[in-house]
């Protein structure tokens with residue numbers, strides 16, 4: 491093969507415009523627009539020039555070959571350029587609220603409500619009756635009231651036994667406002683209720699949640715002064731009591747979320763904290779983190795306090811995420827005593843932390859599913875409620891289809907976790923697909939699955955790849971089977 495002088499090779503290249511106008515690319519031009527195709531042609535040609543100048547392409551025949559596939563190269567380049575970076579993946583990890591995979595998938599009704607109310611104008615802040623400006627929180631506050639109001643008799647007044655004189659006071663309503671995420675909710679609560687004053691927190695609850703949410707840092711940003719009490723493993727109600735002074739603005743309780751303290755431990759009950767807060771007339775705020783609106787005991791998880799449990803016990807304000815156990819969009823919710831919530835709404839920080847119409851739409855649809863008790867409409871809840879037997883049937887159907895000499899696919903017992911900092915110790919029994927391959931390591935297998943389209947994210951454990959169908963939507967089972975089938979072939 492004779493090599494050619496570089497100038498002669500360069501001369502054979504078409505111009506960017508010539509290339510972008512070849513008939514094979516006409517359909518792409520019509521679909522994606524001429525400028526995107528021209529940009530892709532420019533990238534492809536400059537790559538060829540680079541290959542010529544570095545002697546990678548140094549003969550007529552090599553160049554002819556490259557030129558014959560030029561339209562295809564431009565099309566591939568274009569697809570690569572225009573591909574979304576944010577892509578759907580199949581979550582086969584069995585972690586239902588996986589922060590790295592976008593936490594809760596939203597309900598179909600939430601998606602539909604986003605589409606209908608965000609693609610056009612809406613009454614987001616417009617009162618249709620009066621024709622005047624309205625408040626954006628009314629859309630979800632009314633639903634939160636329906637879900638939470640039957641606890642309002644417990645809130646803002648002491649337990650009747652402790653202070654009978656207050657039992658006859660009118661029931662203060664529970665209000666809810668929405669901010670960007672729970673980190674913002676905690677910041678807003680601390681800044682509104684305790685700026686310049688002290689907040690008492692147990693040393694066992696000075697947690698870091700991940701993504702650099704650390705209680706002492708949030709406290710500092712809110713301009714409240716952290717007053718630590720107790721020790722890492724043991725804090726008594728008397729520790730809180732001793733720390734209360736005229737500087738105290740707030741008692742804060744924080745859900746430990748992603749870890750547990752076991753052994754020689756002590757922590758006052760919510761009821762004890764409520765009693766103390768009432769006696770000394772300081773509000774009690776609880777950062778619940780996950781904040782379930784449905785009874786987790788129904789799926790066998792007993793140690794995770796729900797929003798209703800805390801409000802019923804008399805906590806003044808709870809904060810929780812929209813995209814953890816609630817199963818909705820990313821949001822931070824503050825529910826509690828109407829007078830305290832009104833103060834937070836009036837804080838200028840609230841304006842900076844407010845959410846947009848997409849979030850309200852998704853939240854409203856999700857809450858409506860709760861009102862209708864249609865828990866299966868919320869994907870995260872449906873996944874939690876799946877039985878091991880249902881998952882096992884699907885796993886076995888795939889295992890039967892795929893196993894080969896080279897790729898072993900078997901269904902085995904295992905455990906799924908809720909994730910999102912909820913019930914760190916709780917596990918749900920499941921059936922897993924355990925996959926091993928003769929000539930690939932488990933890590934290489936997992937990488938192959940990640941490289942398929944859509945990417946499949948699995949766990950690697952003891953030399954096997956484990957896929958948990960609890961977090962795989964049933965209509966994705968075929969895609970998983972297809973991807974495994976391809977691994978079995980080559």
Ligand SMILES: *Cc1c(COP(=O)(O)O)cnc(C)c1O
Pocket residue numbers: 671672673674699703744745746747748777778779780810811812821822910911
């Ligand atoms: C998850 C969590 C947060 C942070 O919530 P985001 O909605 O992710 O901002 C704060 N506190 C606790 C206890 C949590 O579990």
